Amino acid sequence: MRIRVAKLLVLLWSLCLFGVAQANTTIRVLETYPSGPSISLPNNWxxxxxxxxxxxxxxxxxIQPFFQGKRVPDAGTSPSAQYAGEGEAVAWFFFMRPGEEVDEIRITAGDGRKNPVVATYRVHVVGTGSSAAAETSPAWVSAASARVAAAEKQAMDASMREPVGIVTRLLIFALGLTMLALGLSGLALPLWLCWRWRGGWRFAAAMPVALMSFAVLRFEIEVTRDPTSHNLWPLELLLFALCSLAISAALLIARKLTGKPIRSN
Incomplete structure (x- = not known):
């Protein structure tokens, strides 16, 4: 009985200490960039x-961006280091698609498992989706960006120093060849079908060719306007190539089921 009472007292004491520690964590917003009560946030800002x-x-x-009392789902937020004592920190968020809005930012602090809201900041931010000319940011923003870049470089250098086994290298090489083969097949197969078939079948085979042409032309136009708009363009093109292969395979199966020969000439 005494042991249970002692455990209960220890638990209550720990909870009290945790509550005091959380209550003694205070955060306030010194300034923002861009600044102002109502802000139009350009693309990639x-x-x-x-x-x-x-x-x-x-x-x-x-930080957690909110709009009309609900968390904004299409907003990315900055990671956090560990802070103790007194000092300054920089946090940020960005929109993943244009047209999103934020009217409140809730600032949380904790151990990663329990992160109560310790401050809120009212501001109206709207994502415009348009590009804007580069401008000189405040020193505190540049310093934060430099720290993030340095941390990323340090993590990358650490990963590069780790030895890569022969099996891993072979798997990476095989994956690269597979992706390249799928991408080329997504254009080569429908072109071959267009060359071999006649009539309505040729028109149907031209659909995946048009799909791939649209994807390449779209990327070319959008990357010319904004070089950062398609940072993962190889994967995007691979998805279009897989769709092209799926359409071509469906046409081959349909032609086979109708009794038509695969080759028409």
Whole structure:
């Protein structure tokens, strides 16, 4: 009985300490970039918050964009380092698609499992989806970007120093060849069908050719306008190539079922 009472007292004491530690974590917004009560955020821009914090225990600091009381789902947010004592931190968010809005930013702090809201910041931010000319950002934004770049470089250097086994290299090489073969087949197979078939079948075989042509032309136009609009273009083209292969395979099966020969000439 005494052991149970002692455990209960320890648990209550821990909860009290945790509550005091959370209550002693304070955060306030010093400034933002871009600044102002109502902001139009261009494409590929981040909305930065310069934060002052004071905490008795090590915590992470995160932000959550909200609009009309609901979390904005299509908004990416910055990661967090661990902070203790007093100092400044920088957090940011960005829109993944144009037209999104934010009217409140909730700032949370905790150990990653329990992260209560310790501050809120009211601001109206709208994603325009349009590009904007580059401009000189404040020193605190540039410093934060430099720290993130340095951390990413350090992580990349650490991963590059790790030895890669022969099996992993062979798998990567085989994966690259497979993706290249699928991409080329997505254009080569429908072109071959267009060359071999006649009449309505040729018109049907031209559909995946038009799909691939549209994908390449679209990428060319959008990348010319904004070089960062398709950073994952190889994967996007691979998806279009897979769709082209699926359509061509369906046409081959349909032609086989109708008793038509695969080759018409």
């Amino acid at each position: 981040n909305f930065h918050l310069r934060l002052a914090y004071a905490t008795d225990v090590p915590v992470g600091i995160w």
